[in-house]
Amino acid sequence: MSTCLRGAAQVLRPPEDGLPFVRLDRAGAITADPGSVTLDGGVVAGFEADAGAPLQVDASGCAVVPGFVDCHTHLPFAGWRAQEYEQKVTGVPYEEIARRGGGIRASARALAETADDAVLAQARTLAREMLEHGTTTFECKSGYGLSVAGERRALELADRLEHEVEQATTATALLAHAVPDGYDADGWMAEVAGLVPAIARDGLAGALDIYVESIAFSNEHLARMGELAAAHELDLRAHVEQFNANRSVPVALAAGARSVDHLARLHPDDVAPLAAAECAAVLLPGAEVMGAEATPPARELADAGAIGVLATDANPGTSPVVSIPLVVGLAVRRYGWSVREALAACTLNAAWVLRRSAETGSLEVGKRADVLLLDGPVEHVPYRLGHNPVAAVWLAGELLWVRPDQAWRLAS
């Protein structure tokens, strides 16, 4: 059904059509002028009001923006770890939490003990919450399997989830997350090397991922994961520089990584090479706040022209956060980013990480009509911290959510 969003205060458009991403030193050229948007046939049809469209939306006072893309989540997972969060904030050391059975292993145990249908039910509930906060595309990851069979099961659950949620999804095989019991890191990487060909063959993931940290895997393992990704035509992504500066970014760039994620401890010497590379800097301010982590050199990355990206890192341990608007609010304050920088980072640039930027992530004629109506101007997204600004959500032109207090705007 054709839809016309009429008379918006702002329509967020990229500096030009056809860009795969917007380097953040160009984000100032993103426009947010008054206008209208017409959706037809599942795509953005134009930027003129169409009085003949069967669904007319009064967008007065509103911003119309592309649907958010959350390119770093750990769905599907089982249960939560709220007890552990309380221990963490009250000063119990991580080693002690782990000794009490917490950490990644706790989520691995929960996943192993939870039936497929219950895992998927929790993930569907979260996906619905994400939709109502404007997320129209998201990434799933494995990583709580911690065994060959467990990782494969996690990816198969992600594959099932794709058919059970409204959003478009992708899957990443986080095969090196924690070292499973009974292995050392090298031994587990040998198992990973045996697992990757089947994952690639069966199309269960588009990317490989690894967690590089003193308590997990090393830069040598990152280089090895890069070789595996290249050999099987998968993208390489990496959790790096979260708690310590391990200088993993040069290794990831040499391995051709699509993204490096976290970067709270990014070394100053690595800012310029990362910003110059065709590799996204995925920042996760929800995890930074929840973990009282350092703040990455995000202003420097933006000024140097990085492909800056924001995501929730939604997971039961370090970031039980699914709201992109909240992440935008945290990023703008912590990083000194403009609203345009932050919105580019969770739309087109995030879509590029997932190889989806040709079809979604910006409002352009012919792109999939993944569109949000916000209840105020884009400047309110970071400013009204904690408020959900999403008034209505279209995915491929289909209206999937209208906040009840905004239903008066729709007339057909």
Ligand SMILES: [Zn+2]
């Ligand atoms: Zn993560």
